[in-house]
Amino acid sequence: MRLVLKYLDKMRCFRKRSTIPFLVALITFLLFINLYIEDGYVLEEDKRQLRETSMHPLNSERYVHTFKDITNFSGTINVTYRYLAGTPLPRKKYLTIGLSSVKRKRGNYLLETIKSIFDQSSYEELKEIIVVVHLADFDLAWCESLVQEISRKFGHHIIAGRLLVIHAPEEYYPSLDGLKRNYNDPEDRVRFRSKQNVDYAFLLNFCTNLSDFYMMLEDDVRCSRNFLTALKKVVASREGSYWVMLEFSKLGYIGKLYHSRDLPRLAHFLLMFYQEMPCDWLLIHFRGLLAQKDAIRFKPSLFQHMGYYSSYKGAENKLKDDDFEEDSLDIPDNPPASLYTNINVFESYDAAKAYSSVDEYFWGKAPSTGDFYVIVFNKATKISKIKIITGTDDRQNDILHHGALEVGEKLIGTKKGRQCSSYITLGEFKNGNIEVHDVDHKIAFDIECVRIVVTANQKEWLIIRSISLWTTQGASQ
Template identity: 90%
Template sequence: MEQEVLSYLVTTNGFQHSVCLEIQQRKVRPCVRSMSTFRRSPAKTSDFDQLKGSADSRTSMRLVWKSLDKMRCLRKRSTIPFLGFLITFLLFLNLYIEDGYVLEEDKRQLRESSAHPTTSERYGHTFRELTNFSGTINVTYRYLAGTPLNRKKYLTIGLSSVKRKRGNYLLETIKSIFDQSSYEELKEIVVVVHLADFDLVWCENLVQEITRKFAHHIIAGRLLVIQAPEEYYPSLDGLKRNYNDPEDRVRFRSKQNVDYAFLLNFCTNLSDFYMMLEDDVRCSRNFLTSLKKVITSREGSYWVMLEFSKLGYIGKLYHSRDLPRLAHFLLMFYQEMPCDWLLIHFRGLLAQKDVIRFKPSLFQHMGYYSSYKGAENKLKDDDFEEDSIDIPDNPPASLYTNINVFENYDATKAYSSIDEYFWGKPPSTGDFFVIVFNKSTKINKIKIITGSDDRQNDILHRGALEVGEKLVGTKKGKQCTSYITLGEFKNGHIEVQNVDHKIAFDIECVRIVVTASQKEWLIIRSISLWTTQPPSQ
C-alpha cells in the first residue's frame, strides 16, 4: 500500500506541535504529536523545512495547500473538505491544548502576547496549565563543589548569588547557617548555593574560597555549589518594561527570577522542606529547631508558604513537592515582576489566602550594598531576634466572639502572625472571645496583650483566661463545655507558663471572658501560644 507521510511544525498558543499528513490511496488524515520539551528538537529534513519557526498558521496552511496541489494522487474535491477539517482541528488545538512548555523560539511570541497588563484572571488561566507540571525541568547543572547524598534530608536551604559591584556577603551567610546550628541540626540540613553569574572566572575564584573555608561541610554532603549554564536561560533582551523600571533593572530582576527557578528545580528531591534565603543574611541560633516546632504544630492544616522574615525572599518555607510548579511559574512570568511579588501570586493561586508569618523573625538582612548596581540597602527586620528559640507556634484554630466587631478588625487578626489586631466595641460582662483548636493540643505557655501604643486605654480592664475541653457542636459553632480558669488580666496583659503542668487534659479551647463591663473599646493586639513538643524519637 502506497503511503507518504508529510510533517511540519506549527505553533499554537505558545506551544509547538508536529502535524503530519498521512496519505494512503487518496485518503488524507491528520495526526498530531505534542513536542513539549524544554529545548527545541530539530524537525526532520523534508520539503517543509521552510516552515520552521513560522508562527503564522495561515502561512503554514498556504504551504500545505501548495504541497497538496502537487500531489496528483489527490483529487481537488477531496482536498478542500480535508483542509476545512484541518483548519478546524488546528483551531481546536489553539483553544484546548494544555501541555508542553514555552520553547526558545516561542518566547518572542510570549512577550508580545503578554504586552497587556497582567491580571489575576490571566494568572489563574496559566496556572491551570501549570497544574500538570509536577516534574523537574530538564537542565544539566555544573557541580562546582560537592555532590548530593542519597539520603533525603529534612530541610534544604537555597541561596542564589551573583557578583556584586560592592561587597560580598555569601561566605558570611554560609558561616552563619552552620555556626547557628547544633551538631544534631546539621545532620538534617543541606545548603545549596547557585552561583548564577555568567562570569566564570569570578565563579571559579569564589568556589575556591568556599572550598577552603567549608571543606568539612562539603565532604559531609551538607554544602553543594552548582551552576545552571547560560545556554539554558531565556532571552534577557527586549524585555517588557513594567512599572516604568529602567531597562537594566528589568533585565536584573528577570534574570533573578530565572536564577531562583533553576535553584528550586535542582532542590526538588533533596529534602522534605525548602527554605529560601538571600546571600546576605544572618540566622538566629537553632533556627531549625524553631522551624520544626512550627511545622509540627501545623500538621493536618493546609499551607503553601510559611514566612520567618518579613523581608523579600528571606525566610520563605515551602514543601519540596511544590518546588517544580514554583520553578515553572517563575520561568513563565520571569519578565513580569520581581520574584517576591511572584511568590505572593503563587501562594494565592495555591489557595493560601492569608500571610502566615511567625515572630520573632529567624533571619536578618545584613547586606549594606545591594546586588543591583551596588546601591545602598539598609533594610532590616525589626522582628528579628538572635536567640529566637522561644518563637510562638499558634496551632490552627477557629475563632469566635460575641463582642461587636468594628469594621474589618475581626477575631482572626488577634491570632494572626502579622501586624494586625482585633478591635471591638465596648464589651459587657459575660462577653467572650474563644479559640477552638482544630485538634486538641498540649500548651506550655499563653501570652495575651490588649491595647496598642496609640490606643493605650483600649485594653481589657477586667477579664479572665480559661482553657477548656469536651468539645461539642452547637448552632453557633463548636464550643467546649468544661473550662478551668488560669488567671486574671492585669493592666490588659496576661502570661501563664507551664500550662501543661497545671492542666491534666489536652486543651481544645482557650477563652477570654469579660468579667466587668467597660466604656472603652477593646483591642486584642496579640495572642501567642507555645505548644508542648513531643520528645524526639
Template identity: 85%
Template sequence: MRVRKKDRSWVTSQQEQMTVGTWRPSHVNTRPALFCSTTESQLDSHTSFLQRGAPWRPMGDRMRCFRKRSTLPFLAVLVSFLLFLSLYLDAGYVLEAEKRDPGATLLPPAASDRYVHPFRGLTNFSGTINVTYRYLAGIPLPRRKYLTIGLSSVKRKRGNYLLETIKSIFDQSSYEELKEIVVVVHLADFDLVWCENLVQEITRKFPHHIIAGRLLVIQAPEQYYPSLEGLKRNYNDPEDRVRFRSKQNVDYAFLLNFCTNLSHFYIMLEDDVRCSRNFLTALKKVITSREGSYWVMLEFSKLGYIGKLYHSKDLPRLAHFLLMFYQEMPCDWLLIHFRGLLAQRDVIRFKPSLFQHMGYYSSYKGAENKLKDDDFEEDSIDIPDNPPASLYTNINVFENYDATKAYSSVDEYFWGKPPSTGDFFLIVFNRPTKVSRIKIVTGTEDRQTDVLHHGALEVGQRSVGTKQGRQCLSYVTLGEFRGGNIEVNNVNQKIGFDIECVRIVVTANQKEWLIIRTISLWTAQLRIST
C-alpha cells in the same frame, strides 16, 4: 502574576525552530505560540494576503477559507492580549524587597480569581528546564531530604554576607536537623573569577557539610540566559534596575529548577539573612499542622523573598513561570501572582518570623538597606503552641476581623469597636491543659492607639456549657495589661490546676477601638534539646 505548567524545554539562541509549548528567550524574533498551534508560515500567509489588498467582492469559498484561516491567529492574539492585560491592570509599583519598607509602601497588586482559569489552561509545566549546571562544590545525594534551602548570590559592590548566611543555617540546626536538609547555593554572577574565589572560601569554611552532601554550590552557564538587553521598561524603572531584577528572576528560576528533586519541601532565602535556632523543627511543626489543607506558599518572614516555603512538586512550574515573565516585574511580585494563580488567595504567614535580614548593603548598586523583620525571634523552639480551643467575645467585631484571628499563628488579628467595662475575650480549651507561658499583644504598628488601655488577664477552671457558650466557673487573675501588652511566665507553677479558660477582661471604658494582635500560649510540655 503567575502562569502554570507546560512541559517545555529551554530553547537557546542557537535553536531556530519554534514549537508549540516551547519557552523561548525574548531576543529571538518569533511570535510566542502559547495558546494555539498556528505556525509561522500560516501567520505569514495571512499577512501577505492582507498586504496584496485584493478588492472586495463575493468570494464564496475563498471568503470562508479566509475566515477559517484567520480565526485561529485572531483568537490566539485575543486570548494572549486579554491574559496579559489582566495581569497588567493592577496599579502601583514597589521596588524590590531590598528597597522596600513594609510600613511605608503600597502593597503589590493582589492576585485575583480572574487569573485562575486562563492559568489552569497551561497544564503541562511539570517538566524541568533543560539546563546543564556546573557543579562548583558538592554533588547531590541519591536520598531525598526533607527540606532544600535555596540561596542565589551575585557579586555586591559593597559587603558580602553569603558565608555568614550559610554559617547561620548550619549553626542554628541540631545534628538531627542537619540530616534532613540540603543547602543549594546558586552563584549567579557572570564574573567567573569572583565565583572561583568564593567557591574556594566556601570549601575552606564548610568542607564537612560539602562531603556530607548538605551543601551544594552550582552555576547555570550564561549561555542559558535569555537576552538581558532591550528589556521592557515597565513602571518606568531605570534600565539598569530592570536588567537587575530581570536577571534575578532568571537566577531564581534556574535555582528552583535544579532543586526540584532534592527534597519534599523547598524554602527560599536571600544571601544576607540569619536564622532562628532550630528553624527546621518549627517549619516541620507548621507543615504538620497544615496537613489536609491546601496551600501553595507558606511565609516565615514578611520581607521580600525570605522564608517562602513551597512543595517541591511545584518548583518546575514556578521556574517556568519566572522565566516566562522574567522581564515584567520583580520576583516577589511574581511569587504573589503565582500563589494566586494556583488558587491560594490569602497570605499564610506565620509568627514569629524564622529568618531575619542582616545585610546592610543591597546587592543592587550597594545601596544602604536597613530593613528588619520586627516579628523575628532568635529562638524558634520558643514558638507558641496554642492548644485547640473555642473563642468567644462580647466585643463588637469589625467586619471579618473575628476572634479566631488573634489566636491563630497566621499574620492576622482581632479588631473590635470600642470596648466597655466588663467586656471580655474568652478562650476555652478543648481539654484541661498545663500552660507555662502566656503572651498577649494588642495594637499594631499602623494603629498604635487601638490597644487595650485597661484590662486584666485571668485563667479559669471547671468549664460548663451555657446559652452563650462554654465558660469557666472560677478564675484567678494573673496580671494587668501594661502598654497594651501582658506576658506571664511559669503560669503552671503559679496556679494549682490545669487551665480550661483564658480570659481577657476590660476594666475601664475606652474610646479607641481594640486590636488583639496575637495571643500566644506555651503548654508545659517537654522541649526539644539541642
C-alpha cells in the same frame, strides 16, 4: 449603497484586528488559570519556547499553539546542572534553603551567609536541612574560585550532604538582549533583574525533590538562632489551613517559605515572566494566582539583611528588618485549634487573627459580663506558658478591663461546636494583659480549651492583640 458597503468592509477589518488582542488576553487568562492544574506532563522545549516568546510581542495568532504547550507547570525544567561541590542524598530533608549568588562589584557576603545558617542551627536541626547554593554568574573562573573557598571552609558540611553548590550553564538561559523596558528602568537594570529571575527559576527547579519545604534566602543574610525550630512551630500552627507562601522577613526575597510541591510551578512562572518585573513583585502575583490573597508574615523576623552593597552595580543597600530578633527560641507554639467567640466582631477582625503570629488582631465591640473567647485544641495539649496582650499602641483603651483566663477539659459537642465542660481559672487580667508560667505544673490534666472570660461590662471595644501559647512534650496524641 457604496458607502454602506465600504462601512461594512471597515467593520469586518476592525473585527479582525480586535480579535487578535482579545485572543492574546484570553490565552494569558487561561495560562493563569492553568496554574491550578496539576498533571504529569514534563516540558521538553522550554528553552526554545521561552526564547521565541521573548523575542516577539504577543500580538499574533501564531502564538496560540506555543502558549498551549507551555501552560502545564507541573513538570521540572530540562536543565543539566553542573555540580560544583557535593551531591544530593537519597533521603528527603524537612527544609531546603536556597541561595543564588553572582559576582559583586563591591563586597561578597555569601560565605558569611552560609556560616550563619550552620552556626545558628543545632546539631539536631542540621540533620533536617540542606543548603543549595546556585553560583549563577557566567564568569566560570569566578565560580571555580569561590567554590574552592566554600569547599575549604565548609568541607565537612559538603561531605555530610548538608551543602550543595551548583551552576546552570549559560546555554540554558533565554535571551537577555532586547528586553522590555518596563517601569522605565535602564537597560542594564532590566537585564540584571531579568537574569536574576531565571537564576532563581533554575535554583527552584533543582530543589524540587530535596525536601518537604523550601526557604528562599538572599546571599547577604544573617539568621536568628534556632530559626528552623521557630519555623517548624509556625508550620505546625498552620496545619489544616491553606497557604502558598509564608514570610519570615519583610525584605525582598528573604525568608520566603514554600511547599516543595509548588516549586516547579513557581520556577516556570518566573521563567515565563522573567523580563516583566523584579522577582519579589512576581512572587506576589504567583501567590495571588494560587488563591492566597494576603501576605502571611510572621514576627519576629528570623532573617536579617546584612549587606551594605547591592549585587546590582555595587550600589549602597543598607535596608534592615526592624522586626528581626537574634534569638528566636521563645517563639510560641500555638498548636492547631478552633476559635470561637460570642463577642460582636468588628468588620474582618475575626477571632483567628488574635491566635496567629501574623501582625493582626481580633477586634470586637463593647463586651458584656460573661462574654468569652475560647480556643479549642485539635488534640489535648500540655502547656507551659500562656501570654495574652490586649489593646494596641494607638488604641490603648480597647483592652480587657476586667477578665479571667481559664483552661478546660472534657470536651462535649454542642450546637455551637465543641466546648469544654470543666474549667479552672488561672488568673485575672491586669492592665489588659496576663502571663502565666509553669501552667503544666499547676494543672494536672492535658488542656483541651483555653478561655478568656469577660467579668464586667465595659463601654470600650476590645482588641486582643496576641495570644501566645508554649507547649511541652508529652501531650496526648
